Amino acid sequence: MRLPRIMIAAPKSGSGKTLITCGLLALLKESGQEIRAYKCGPDFSCPMFHKKVLETKSYNLDPFLAGQHLQQNFLKHIGDATFAVMEGQMGYYDGVAGISLKSSSYEVAKKTGTPVILVLDARGTSLSLIALLKGFMEYQENNHIKGVILNRISPNLYPRLKEQIESELPIKVCGYVPDTKKAKLLGRKIGFVLPQEIPELRERIYDFAHDLRMTLDLETISNIARKAMDVLQVRSEEPGERTLRVALAEDEAFCFMYQDNLTMLEENGIELVRFSPLHDKHLPEDIHGLILCGGYPERNAQELQDNYEIRKEIKEKIADGLPCLAENGGYLYLHETLEDPEGEKFEMVGAIEGNGFHNEKLVRFGYVDLMGSAFGEEQMVIRAHESHYYDVTKPGNAMVAKKPLSEKTWQCMVSNKNMLAGFAHLYYPSQPYLPRIFAKRCREYKENHS
Numbered sequence: 030m031r032l033p034r035i036m037i038a039a040p041k042s043g044s045g046k047t048l049i050t051c052g053l054l055a056l057l058k059e060s061g062q063e064i065r066a067y068k069c070g071p072d073f074s075c076p077m078f079h080k081k082v083l084e085t086k087s088y089n090l091d092p093f094l095a096g097q098h099l100q101q102n103f104l105k106h107i108g109d110a111t112f113a114v115m116e117g118q119m120g121y122y123d124g125v126a127g128i129s130l131k132s133s134s135y136e137v138a139k140k141t142g143t144p145v146i147l148v149l150d151a152r153g154t155s156l157s158l159i160a161l162l163k164g165f166m167e168y169q170e171n172n173h174i175k176g177v178i179l180n181r182i183s184p185n186l187y188p189r190l191k192e193q194i195e196s197e198l199p200i201k202v203c204g205y206v207p208d209t210k211k212a213k214l215l216g217r218k219i220g221f222v223l224p225q226e227i228p229e230l231r232e233r234i235y236d237f238a239h240d241l242r243m244t245l246d247l248e249t250i251s252n253i254a255r256k257a258m259d260v261l262q263v264r265s266e267e268p269g270e271r272t273l274r275v276a277l278a279e280d281e282a283f284c285f286m287y288q289d290n291l292t293m294l295e296e297n298g299i300e301l302v303r304f305s306p307l308h309d310k311h312l313p314e315d316i317h318g319l320i321l322c323g324g325y326p327e328r329n330a331q332e333l334q335d336n337y338e339i340r341k342e343i344k345e346k347i348a349d350g351l352p353c354l355a356e357n358g359g360y361l362y363l364h365e366t367l368e369d370p371e372g373e374k375f376e377m378v379g380a381i382e383g384n385g386f387h388n389e390k391l392v393r394f395g396y397v398d399l400m401g402s403a404f405g406e407e408q409m410v411i412r413a414h415e416s417h418y419y420d421v422t423k424p425g426n427a428m429v430a431k432k433p434l435s436e437k438t439w440q441c442m443v444s445n446k447n448m449l450a451g452f453a454h455l456y457y458p459s460q461p462y463l464p465r466i467f468a469k470r471c472r473e474y475k476e477n478h479s
Contacts, residue, residue, distance in 0.1 A: 034113035034254055035254045048216045054114055093433065094458075115138075122134075144256060148180050152181035223284065273318065274313070282307050298468055330373075340377065355450035383423040388419065399455070412460070
């Protein structure tokens with residue numbers, strides 16, 4: 030089938046690709062297109078911005094996490110889409126450990142047959158952009174780079190530089206973004222904070238998009254998108270009856286979870302019931318499992334401590350056998366105490382012994398393979414990503430984490446028959462057995478408590 034699509038990438042982080050991607054998504058939605066949004070790599074925040082603009086789901090495309098299933102993961106979410114936009118990560122060629130093309134935006138473009146439009150930050154430069162662009166196009170022969178958008182450029186310089194670029198390189202210049210105060214203020218926040226932290230975000234993005242309509246060449250962008258490689262149409266299986274109710278933490282403190290994970294849970298008969306550890310005094314009624322996803326509980330430590338009722342209930346439910354999955358911020362929340370960045374200590378749930386504390390430097394960052402036991406079952410391997418400044422006094426030893434290139438290893442994760450918790454953000458499609466065994470534990474809990 031024909032699916033027009035593009036990837037918005039850049040030479041480096043901070044070039045403006047998230048802001049421009051969101052603006053373009055808004056313009057495409059206003060034009061009546063049925064849009065699918067994707068984010069290259071393991072990042073959580075950018076899909077949250079996409080979701081805010083489109084009011085629909087956005088999916089991660091990560092070659093390391095998805096492995097051989099990357100194309101299938103891309104295709105299964107297309108549905109009735111008429112246009113797809115992927116947002117790149119970091120620099121276009123930046124992959125695993127910063128020294129490999131593996132898991133780069135380039136690899137995603139290559140494996141999905143998607144044409145790429147580079148966003149170049151033109152502030153403080155002009156002709157040197159051509160040298161930079163030429164280097165990007167010559168670094169890999171089949172680079173998929175078909176267009177360029179010039180960000181933060183003078184409207185007076187743009188037409189002259191556009192002509193120069195197109196005369197020297199086989200590439201289309203698809204417009205520009207002027208260095209306005211509006212774009213600058215919004216760009217400083219988008220991609221660097223969470224969507225809920227920006228007042229009137231959706232309105233501000235659509236206001237920015239209306240400015241883009243005057244400076245982007247939407248016809249050229251559409252022409253590039255229409256030249257994308259045809260794709261096979263894959264129909265997603267309709268989930269069966271959802272007979273298991275699982276409480277999913279979702280608020281300002283807990284908001285990081287891969288959309289593919291949620292889809293797999295639903296495919297295993299789970300109904301996800303949202304609740305807020307910050308604002309709700311009690312868990313949802315008649316639940317058979319609990320998921321505490323990642324986020325920033327340290328930013329809300331006082332409020333989480335003050336909500337004694339739900340902390341007490343969560344601890345009692347887990348002690349009574351309620352199956353629980355907890356990642357990163359959710360893992361910290363389950364501990365006895367949590368220190369904020371200033372070192373002040375706050376009481377948390379207490380289902381896991383120990384304290385969570387802040388470090389000035391990153392404790393862990395990057396992809397890992399986790400090998401070990403989950404929910405008391407046989408050994409498994411699952412892929413994950415870690416990024417945290419926090420550590421805990423007793424990090425657990427249920428699994429061994431291994432870095433993909435250096436093969437450095439360490440013990441991690443807390444696991445027993447009804448709990449799997451740790452800093453790693455797990456990617457369920459890399460190990461479908463995990464959501465199945467979680468659903469099995471939820472079913473057992475339901476049968477024992479009916």
